[in-house]
Amino acid sequence: MLGGMSQIAHRFRPFGTSIFAEMSALAAAHKAVNLAQGFPDFDGPEVATHGAVEAIRAGKGQYAPMTGVPPLREAVAAAWQRDGRGSIDPEAHVTVTSGCSEGLVAAYLGLLNPGDEVVIFEPYFDFYVTCAAMAGATPRFVRLNPPSSSTGAFTFDEGELRRAFTSRTRAVVVNTPHNPTGKVFSREELSLIADLAQRHHAVVITDEVYEYLTYEAARPHISIATLPGMWERTITLSSLGKTFSLTGWKVGWAVAPEPLSACVRAAHQFLTFCAATPLQHGAAAAIREPGDYPAHLRALYAANRDLLAAALTRAGLTVYPSHGTYFLMADHAALGFADDRAFCTHLTAKVGVAAIPPSVFYHDPAAGKRLARFAFCKKRETIDEAVRRLETLRT
Numbered sequence: 001m002l003g004g005m006s007q008i009a010h011r012f013r014p015f016g017t018s019i020f021a022e023m024s025a026l027a028a029a030h031k032a033v034n035l036a037q038g039f040p041d042f043d044g045p046e047v048a049t050h051g052a053v054e055a056i057r058a059g060k061g062q063y064a065p066m067t068g069v070p071p072l073r074e075a076v077a078a079a080w081q082r083d084g085r086g087s088i089d090p091e092a093h094v095t096v097t098s099g100c101s102e103g104l105v106a107a108y109l110g111l112l113n114p115g116d117e118v119v120i121f122e123p124y125f126d127f128y129v130t131c132a133a134m135a136g137a138t139p140r141f142v143r144l145n146p147p148s149s150s151t152g153a154f155t156f157d158e159g160e161l162r163r164a165f166t167s168r169t170r171a172v173v174v175n176t177p178h179n180p181t182g183k184v185f186s187r188e189e190l191s192l193i194a195d196l197a198q199r200h201h202a203v204v205i206t207d208e209v210y211e212y213l214t215y216e217a218a219r220p221h222i223s224i225a226t227l228p229g230m231w232e233r234t235i236t237l238s239s240l241g242k243t244f245s246l247t248g249w250k251v252g253w254a255v256a257p258e259p260l261s262a263c264v265r266a267a268h269q270f271l272t273f274c275a276a277t278p279l280q281h282g283a284a285a286a287i288r289e290p291g292d293y294p295a296h297l298r299a300l301y302a303a304n305r306d307l308l309a310a311a312l313t314r315a316g317l318t319v320y321p322s323h324g325t326y327f328l329m330a331d332h333a334a335l336g337f338a339d340d341r342a343f344c345t346h347l348t349a350k351v352g353v354a355a356i357p358p359s360v361f362y363h364d365p366a367a368g369k370r371l372a373r374f375a376f377c378k379k380r381e382t383i384d385e386a387v388r389r390l391e392t393l394r395t
């Protein structure tokens with residue numbers, strides 16, 4: 001008898017069906033406002049569409065070079081310099097991937113051997129753990145704890161981080177701005193991570209897909225690769241999706257020194273070989289000429305965040321500050337639900353607003369049971385509708 005879980009390889013069995021697919025299906029079934037999966041409900045900038053359509057019309061329909069089309073790699077290198085991160089070589093240091101997702105898989109598979117350990121902050125973007133399973137690597141978790149004040153940020157315990165590093169540590173994964181907490185790692189925190197990575201000869205894999213989505217001048221985005229001694233040991237991953245509201249294009253890139261680019265490329269050539277050629281050209285156009293798109297997006301999201309946070313607070317949740325990304329976390333414990341799944345299911349089916357139960361982002365699900373994650377990467381009207389519906393949560 002074929003079928004059921006029995007056919008799935010052992011490495012994927014612990015993970016089941018992605019929570020994003022599950023909550024989006026529930027949201028659709030109940031016509032809920034979908035603040036669960038993090039994708040915008042509007043389109044990206046015309047410059048990107050135009051660039052991609054032009055590329056298709058110009059017959060750029062064949063495989064791209066394995067490392068990415070030169071205009072995109074050059075645009076990524078120019079943006080790196082424009083952002084004050086230094087001068088890099090588009091040929092040697094930039095590899096285009098099918099979204100940051102493929103960049104993650106390529107970094108893990110190209111770098112890690114079975115038995116290696118990888119330090120991961122939790123709650124985590126689920127790929128960090130599934131990629132470890134694919135590579136046969138062992139995750140070591142460090143908890144990000146909610147702030148005790150309404151102005152604070154999620155923080156980790158320094159001792160816990162130090163203890164997570166062992167003689168087997170090969171990599172540490174940083175994600176800043178951080179999904180799902182909205183944390184933007186500070187220079188002090190990144191310096192501590194950098195120091196430990198150097199002491200343990202570990203590589204940092206840093207996922208910076210929300211690099212342009214920060215909301216507080218006092219908490220700017222900092223790339224760990226720019227800290228002293230870190231360029232040599234860092235793979236920086238990013239993508240087009242969040243910055244330009246084009247999550248479905250799945251165009252991403254890895255920036256790394258030559259020996260680490262070699263690791264990414266070793267795997268990338270056998271994963272997808274290359275991302276879609278016309279979309280790479282569209283991405284290049286958007287990165288070259290972003291105009292005021294990123295600033296507009298930041299302003300929209302900051303206003304959405306504040307509206308949503310206020311509505312959730314009125315509904316009786318404790319909302320944690322989000323300084324970056326397009327997510328916020330809130331504690332629903334005061335409302336009396338058994339756990340995060342019970343709360344999110346009720347919210348979706350009865351209130352008509354879908355959110356993600358964050359227990360799936362912890363290796364011990366109990367750690368997330370008081371929480372819910374909301375995405376605010378939506379049109380203002382969508383957020384207004386969610387706010388209206390949230391008024392019924394308490395009644």
Ligand SMILES: Cc1ncc(COP(=O)(O)O)c(C=O)c1O
Nearest residue numbers: 099100101125179209239241252
């Ligand atoms: C932290 C983080 N990394 C990576 C990704 C995936 O990026 P991409 O769509 O470019 O593959 C996401 C998408 O939700 C994310 O939140």
